[in-house]
Amino acid sequence: MGIYEKGFERPSPIQEESIPIALTGSDILARAKNGTGKTAAFCIPAIEKIDPNKNAIQVLILVPTRELALQTSQVCKELAKHLKIETMVTTGGTSLKDDIMRLYQPVHLLVGTPGRVLDLANKGVCKLKDCSMMVMDEADKLLSPEIQPLVERLLSFLPESRQVLLFSATFPVTVKQFKEKFLRKPYVINLMDELTLKGITQYYAFVEERQKVHCLNTLFSKLQINQSIIFCNSVNRVELLAKKITELGYSCFYIHAKMLQSHRNRVFHDFRNGACRNLVSSDLFTRGIDIQAVNVVINFDFPKNSETYLHRVGRSGRFGHLGLAVNLITYEDRFNLYRIEQELGTEIKPIPPQIDQAIYCR
Structure with missing residues (x-):
């Protein structure tokens, strides 16, 4: 019922491959891009495996950023809407006391x-002894040198x-080492062959x-x-540009990593609900943030590497929608x-x- 109400009619390729395997209890190493339905690919089997009568944490989903945590928990809540499953989200930058009470x-x-999850586990408040499934989304980021030990x-x-x-879009060496050490005969899914920038001109x-402004x-x-997202390469430039756009008479929000968490949440939430047409952002915002209404991405500052480019431009044209990117x-x-x-095997044409x-x- 939850799947139906979310408007999913048929599974995307990553969902089709991973859901049945996840339900068998196998470990999975899936390589798929953002915008291909990755979140539901692990949320659906996770929800399916939970016994609501058992009062214990049965699934742990780890993500690298606070925004992604909020978005993922929202998807879980929507999918499990008709089940008696309690979902909780916990991230740094929020009150530890509230989280402890909630647990x-x-x-x-x-x-x-x-x-944050480790902090709660060390305190003995977050009990994971009955947690039979752990999902790592954006695993390449979670296995960066500073986060992997956690x-x-x-x-x-x-x-x-x-x-x-x-689940990860890129698989650096760290992921391979982690796989060999912690995963048992994982089922490998690789859906990176289709071009990421499909549907995006x-x-x-x-x-x-x-002349940029x-x-x-x-x-x-x-x-x-x-709706559009406009990317700059620094926090400073994000704020300056947002001010300029407002002076030109267009509605505009901005978001970057140096903002207070509560403020970031509000901007993200309001933009997602359509309160504003344009969002100026730093690269904090490139990974996995899924806003269906975004049809134009503008790189006000051109990114330094292809991975950043892919993540930015992949904000538009998500899963079957059309999009436009202007650099x-x-x-x-x-x-x-x-x-x-060259690296992405794509063509960026002069603007007509x-x-x-x-x-x-559409």
């Missing part, structure tokens, strides 16, 4: 960031017979730094923007542009005078 009530599914310590709180599911505009203004007046390129960016095109709405508007 005295039943919790079946816990979504959180590693540092994840490994967390695993020691889980029963021997636990099931581990790893990419253009570049060759500009000087001082003017260029953005022209784009706003010419494009049919449902403002300065003289210094030209080598990066060429390199990113007129852009056909059919390519990015």
